[in-house]
Amino acid sequence: MESKLEANLYNAWDKMLDKLTDWLDIFILSIPNIIIALLVFTIAIIFSKYLRKFTLKILKRSNLQASMKNLIAKIVSVVVVLLGLFLILGILNLGKALNTILAGAGVAGLAVGLALQGALANTYSGIILSYVKQLKFGDWIKSNGYEGEVIDINLRAVTVKQKDNNLVYIPNKLVVENPIKNYSTTAQxxxxxxxxxxxxxxxxxxxxxxxxxxxxxxxxxxxxxxxxxxxxxxxxxxxxxxxxxxxxxxxxxxxxxxxxxxxxxxxxxxxxHNINIPFPIRTLEFSNNLTMKNLKLETSENE
CATH class of the missing domain: 3.30.70.100 (Alpha-Beta Plaits)
Structure with a gap:
């Protein structure tokens, strides 16, 4: 009985060693691919940063809002990084893993979209506001009961500085869905x-x-x-x-x-010029029969 158990243990140990040896062989054979993948990832990160700066430089010549320029530059940067990751998966022969990741990303994206409806609505509204020419930095507006100068428009909220120098952050969705009174559309x-x-x-x-x-x-x-x-x-x-x-x-x-x-x-x-700005005045009139003597008598009787 004991010899059979020892034989099974030795057999399992040999199989585990064989498996580890196979993994080590695969890892050694994949070292060139891993090095290339690291180089591709590094190049993708560096290139995405330079491409973002270059995109911002080009967009400065356009009439887009600053928030929209930053958004486009970030999207370009993220796309470059994602392309680099897909290329790395191909270099490492992880095509099946890529399909699994894409399938899981679809399901996860649906769940995240349902959970972040409000945030996504504000993001979409922020993109819309970035294209609205009637609303830009420096405008004096009134929206959702708040009045002040627009100092920032991002993907989450419109920042308004009020007369008392306090900042109000109005969600983009509310700004899009409600009327906006822009005092800066005219010169006076x-x-x-x-x-x-x-x-x-x-x-x-x-x-x-x-x-x-x-x-x-x-x-x-x-x-x-x-x-x-x-x-x-x-x-x-x-x-x-x-x-x-x-x-x-x-x-x-x-x-x-x-x-x-x-x-x-x-x-x-x-x-x-001796012109009076009066404050509210109230005049009290008493009947002729009411005298101070009668008033004193009534007061003493009440006591």
Whole structure:
């Protein structure tokens, strides 16, 4: 019994040694192919880097967005590396492994696509935004409730810098699917200012003073026909008006600054000409029968 077991062990050991010897022979015979494969892989990596730089250099002459230029350059680089890997598999006689990898990649790609629907949607939307001429770096836009300057467009999100210098990252899918208000598509922006004057004011003089103040303090406004002045309503404590004028800027920050300056200049002009900007006033009226004596008596009775 023991001799039979020893014979089986020796037989298994011999087979294992034969297998290892065969593998060693195959490895020794494949050393030239392995060296060539390593050289091909190294050349593919180096060539992909140079080709990426060359592609970026060529694309700089085009009108594509910077994010789209980087995307195309990366795709070219990845394609070169993949071609190098396929060539390496051929050199190492791993054709069957290549077919297995491609089949597995198809199944894995389907699973990954289902799991990353949101990310892929943002990537596809980023590619679309890269071709949209109406949206580019430096534009002042309003989208999805956020307003600011576009400082970056990548494959995931549009980066907007707001007036307070905070950054907002809006997913590309939301930008594509929702309306975009681009203030930079025109060369000018409108400043809208609301105010009110007291009921005792001469409305014609107020109108002339406001228009004159804007013209004298804003170089972009040269004539009064560029200013719209409208009285809006009889308010609770003032007659309210609205004035509108244009400035040569598409930045929301510059519009806010112009509005702030206009408030300062108009307030100074009103103070100089004794024009009142009233705050809400409430008047209480008492009947003639109510006197301070009666009020004191009622108060003491309640106590």
């Amino acid at each position: 922006s409108r400043v809208i200012l609301n105010c009110g004057v007291g009921y005792e004011s001469n409305l014609e003089n107020v109108k002339e003073l406001v228009i004159e103040t804007i013209i004298s303090n804003f170089k972009d406004v040269k004539t009064d026909d560029k200013i719209i002045f409208l009285y809006k309503e009889f308010g609770d404590s003032s007659i309210n008006f609205e004035t509108r004028f244009w400035i040569n800027s598409t930045s929301g920050l510059e519009v806010a600054k112009a509005k702030s300056k206009a408030i300062i200049f108009i307030k100074k002009a009103f103070d100089k």
